[in-house]
Amino acid sequence: MNSEKIAFIFPAFVNEYLGKEREILSSLSNDFETNLEITSDWLGKDLSNFQEDENNYLDEELLTQYITYTFSCSISDMLQNKGFKPDFITGYSMGIYAAIYSAKSIDFIAGLEIIKMAYHEMQAFLGEKEFGMGIVIGLSVEDIQMLLKSSTADVELINANAEFSHVISGEFNEVVKMLDIFKEEGALNTKLLKVSSPYHSKYVIEAAKNIGKRIQEFSIKTPVFPVISLIDQKSILSSKDVVGEISRNIDHSLNWYKTMQFLIANKARTIIECGAGNGLYKNGKFVEGDFQIFPITKYFILF
Amino acid sequence: MAKITENTKDEVREIVYNFFSEECDVDLSEISDDTNVIRDIEGDSLMFLELIELFKKKYELHIELKSIGKYIVKHPAETIGELIDTTMLIIEFENGIVDL
Numbered sequence: 138m139n140s141e142k143i144a145f146i147f148p149a150f151v152n153e154y155l156g157k158e159r160e161i162l163s164s165l166s167n168d169f170e171t172n173l174e175i176t177s178d179w180l181g182k183d184l185s186n187f188q189e190d191e192n193n194y195l196d197e198e199l200l201t202q203y204i205t206y207t208f209s210c211s212i213s214d215m216l217q218n219k220g221f222k223p224d225f226i227t228g229y230s231m232g233i234y235a236a237i238y239s240a241k242s243i244d245f246i247a248g249l250e251i252i253k254m255a256y257h258e259m260q261a262f263l264g265e266k267e268f269g270m271g272i273v274i275g276l277s278v279e280d281i282q283m284l285l286k287s288s289t290a291d292v293e294l295i296n297a298n299a300e301f302s303h304v305i306s307g308e309f310n311e312v313v314k315m316l317d318i319f320k321e322e323g324a325l326n327t328k329l330l331k332v333s334s335p336y337h338s339k340y341v342i343e344a345a346k347n348i349g350k351r352i353q354e355f356s357i358k359t360p361v362f363p364v365i366s367l368i369d370q371k372s373i374l375s376s377k378d379v380v381g382e383i384s385r386n387i388d389h390s391l392n393w394y395k396t397m398q399f400l401i402a403n404k405a406r407t408i409i410e411c412g413a414g415n416g417l418y419k420n421g422k423f424v425e426g427d428f429q430i431f432p433i434t435k436y437f438i439l440f
Numbered sequence: 441m442a443k444i445t446e447n448t449k450d451e452v453r454e455i456v457y458n459f460f461s462e463e464c465d466v467d468l469s470e471i472s473d474d475t476n477v478i479r480d481i482e483g484d485s486l487m488f489l490e491l492i493e494l495f496k497k498k499y500e501l502h503i504e505l506k507s508i509g510k511y512i513v514k515h516p517a518e519t520i521g522e523l524i525d526t527t528m529l530i531i532e533f534e535n536g537i538v539d540l
Contacts, residue, residue, distance in 0.1 A: 274485045275505045301489060301505055320513055323506025325492075326485030419486045423493075 142224035144405035147232035148412040154189035158413045169211035209235030212411040227365040240360035262344040267309035268335040275325030295337035297394040299423035306338040349384030367391040370399040401426035473521030503534040
């Protein structure tokens, strides 16, 4: 009996497209074109001219979230229609919405509406202050925590992508200041993300509470496939758990590295990155184990 | 500390060229010592991290990443040639690179 398992992993917002996502997906199914039309109709904005290298809306955070979600859901539809059934599903950061769609907990439009609601709730609580997130490559978690502790900057470590790749969140100027300090103290590189909200941090606790209340307005079903939490790596198996996770995902720190280790320890050998870009594939290179990650450019190996 | 031989630089060069050719999906003939890793072939810092890990295993190096980071901040390596030179220093000096 083959006990090897399949995991679908969903990226957060795209920061950079590879430039051939739409072409690859169109060669495999019509799902993206169909879903992009649905997103356009729902949004009241024609997105048919979307191109990865031009007209890619990367400077429009909410629109990028809709397009990222549309890509991810379309890939999930395509894979499931071709017979791939995931043993595990997990979503990186805001990839949670496509993850719960893939687990059949919400329908496509509900996902768009939840993204919109969550974004506006966040913005309402953040007010005039500028916030941001950044990536630190090459420092250990201990070094980052020590430097955060010894500085006056009010910045939080909110995710581990790999042993030497981490994400911070906080007020924009403070994040910029800390990224400079990390570089001076030996980070191989640091980078600001194209995000204006301090996701997964204490700054959004009040927004998370409101999102937790408003999420009750949506029809959320029991997931058909287990969704793995990035917060504690537990399986989310009921609609109540999904509701709780959507709210927790806003203001709790995550651990992608640990989640990947959990998947591999539980025999996930074929891990499919369901989304545009290949960020999760790149991070996966720093996880030990007998597994393979398939980003969109390697889907041809699967069929 | 790894033993540097006459062949080490050729070996490092071959590994670096093949690595970026594969990672960036670029033909070997399109890469030269003057190729800018980020601008010309769309490489990134995660690739650099992966390359360091590869050399750490190959040459059994005992070096902290932050030592390399502290060197890089003063001596940025942007081209393939500069990356090869930096790698040679990493192999030769390990954590001592920070004092160069």
